[in-house]
Amino acid sequence: MFRGQAVPANQIHDFHPPIAPSGLYWVVPVPKGGLSISADGSTFTLEMENVAVVDQPRWPALDSIATPARMSFKMVWKSTGEPVKYEDASKHLRFTGTRATCQLEAQVEVPAIGFSWKSDALNTSKADFAVVGEEVNGRYYDV
Amino acid sequence: MNQTNSCRVCSRREILKVGALTLLPLAVPSAVYALGEETPMTANGAADPYPIPWLDKNGSHNQPAGPNLEPSHIYHFKGRVARCSTFTGMGTDNQGNRIAFGSPTTDYGVMQGEYWAARTTQQGTFTHI
Numbered sequence: 001m002f003r004g005q006a007v008p009a010n011q012i013h014d015f016h017p018p019i020a021p022s023g024l025y026w027v028v029p030v031p032k033g034g035l036s037i038s039a040d041g042s043t044f045t046l047e048m049e050n051v052a053v054v055d056q057p058r059w060p061a062l063d064s065i066a067t068p069a070r071m072s073f074k075m076v077w078k079s080t081g082e083p084v085k086y087e088d089a090s091k092h093l094r095f096t097g098t099r100a101t102c103q104l105e106a107q108v109e110v111p112a113i114g115f116s117w118k119s120d121a122l123n124t125s126k127a128d129f130a131v132v133g134e135e136v137n138g139r140y141y142d143v
Numbered sequence: 144m145n146q147t148n149s150c151r152v153c154s155r156r157e158i159l160k161v162g163a164l165t166l167l168p169l170a171v172p173s174a175v176y177a178l179g180e181e182t183p184m185t186a187n188g189a190a191d192p193y194p195i196p197w198l199d200k201n202g203s204h205n206q207p208a209g210p211n212l213e214p215s216h217i218y219h220f221k222g223r224v225a226r227c228s229t230f231t232g233m234g235t236d237n238q239g240n241r242i243a244f245g246s247p248t249t250d251y252g253v254m255q256g257e258y259w260a261a262r263t264t265q266q267g268t269f270t271h272i
Contacts (some may be wrong), residue, residue, distance in 0.1 A: 001234075001242050001243070001244050002242070002243050002244075002246065003242065006231075006243065006245065006246040006247075010239055012242070015272075016272060017272065019145075020191065020194075021204065022172045022191060022193070022194060023203075023204045024187070024192060024193075024194040024204065024216070024217075025194055025195075025203050025204045025205040025271070026205070026216070026271050026272060027192070027217070027269050027271050028270060028272065029214050029267060029268065029269055029270065030253065030268040030269060030270050031257075034270075034272075035253055035268050036266065037223060037255070037257055041223070044225040044253060045221075046225075046253050046270060048270070049155040051272065053272070055238065060201040060203075071272070073226065073272070075227075075253075076250060077225040077227065084210075084212070086210070086211045086212070088211070088213075091196075091197065091213065093213055095213075095214050095217075095224065097224070100225070100227070102225075102227035102230075103253075104230060104232065104251070106234075106244075107234075114235065114237070115237065116236065116237040117234050117235065117237070117242060118234055118235060118241035119233070119244060120232060120233050120234055120235075124165055124232060124233065125230060125231065125232030125245070126230070126231055126232070127227040127228060127229055127230050128228070128229035128231075129208055129209060129210075129226075129227060129228045129229050130225070130226065130227035130228075131214060131224075131225070131226050131227075132223075132224070132225045132226075133214075133223070133224060133225075134221075134222065134223055134224065135214055135215050135220065135221070135222070135223075135224045135254075136220070136221040137189075137195070137213070137215060137218055137219070137220055137221075138193070138218045138219035138220065138259065139219045139259055140220065140221040140257075140259075141217065
């Protein structure tokens with residue numbers, strides 16, 4: 001979140017899960033039913049409530065203080081139908097899918113500092129880049 | 144050089160004391176193993192997914208979202224993925240202030256499918272937020 005223009009100097013909050021001891025980066029499990037995918041695979045809807053995150057306003061500074069926070073959100077990806085394929089044999093990854101649109105609505109709360117925030121409705125947000133599809137990587141790449 | 148021996152003259156009592164202490168570690172493991180028999184366990188590593196090996200400019204196991212970049216945050220994975228970045232949007236805080244969210248690095252992802260961990264296949268759904 002930014003007060004004013006979206007530049008690092010104006011950043012006032014940054015919400016994300018902590019990095020796991022394994023190095024897994026800002027990843028959390030999705031509870032059963034949290035993700036729904038349309039039968040044709042063209043629409044992904046991800047909805048989660050009260051996800052434990054931290055607020056690190058000075059991220060990515062190594063000494064950025066992390067304050068416990070909660071985040072609820074709904075995110076919807078819709079395929080545009082335009083095909084996309086990324087493949088890098090040296091990295092053992094292959095992604096096959098389509099370009100997409102993505103919109104988000106969210107709310108966050110940082111109880112320790114008495115801060116909360118709620119986004120405007122889903123259809124008022126936009127992402128400049130989005131894709132949906134299928135991927136294989138690592139040991140599954142050569143199988 | 145004048146060398147000294149700390150036990151040049153050892154008494155019988157000192158020898159018995161040292162002998163008893165030497166046997167102590169041999170007695171303790173048997174007690175530990177006895178407790179362990181009640182809860183058999185494996186040691187195959189955690190079932191949590193492996194991070195992708197690639198590091199971003201901040202040294203994290205992460206890649207920005209974008210063309211020809213790894214969409215998943217889980218390695219040894221096959222399944223469905225959705226990825227997005229560069230959000231723009233607005234919201235309101237509890238003081239009534241209008242605050243924008245999103246930047247070129249505001250990115251999210253979701254991964255659902257099979258992954259390899261703890262020496263076997265696992266199933267799961269994860270999100271990068």
